[in-house]
Amino acid sequence: MSYVIAFYEINKAYGGSEEGGWWFNTGTLVRVFAVRRTETSAFAVARRANALLTRLQRSKRSVGSVLYDGGRHEAHVYENTAPAHFPESRPHYE
Structure with missing residues (x-):
């Protein structure tokens, strides 16, 4: 198994009008940054990347x-492959 660190452009999407309206985070894959063999190593790389992105x-x-109007990015970790978008399906209000 491998762990992929990928950069996503972050946005918000309207979830619905329940309880006065709610929003959820979305992401569009920009690029795969690195691949690591261990989860610990992958999350360490993602933490460092996100710390730098926060400053930049x-x-x-x-x-x-x-x-x-767009332009913010975050690093995320996934097993084996990075999805083109997240979340994969629209969340439901609970």
Whole structure:
């Protein structure tokens, strides 16, 4: 088994009007960054990448802002392959 570290452009999508409206995070694959053999190593790489991204993206608006127009990225870890988008299916309000 291998662990893939991939960069995603992050966005928000409207989930529905339940309880006054709710939103959920989405991501579109930008690129696969690295592959590691252990989960521990993969998450260590992702943590370092996200720390650097946080510093580099300080001037960008938050994903939660109504003025957000894209451009924020995050590193995520997946087993074997990175999906083109997340979540794979629209979540349901509970």
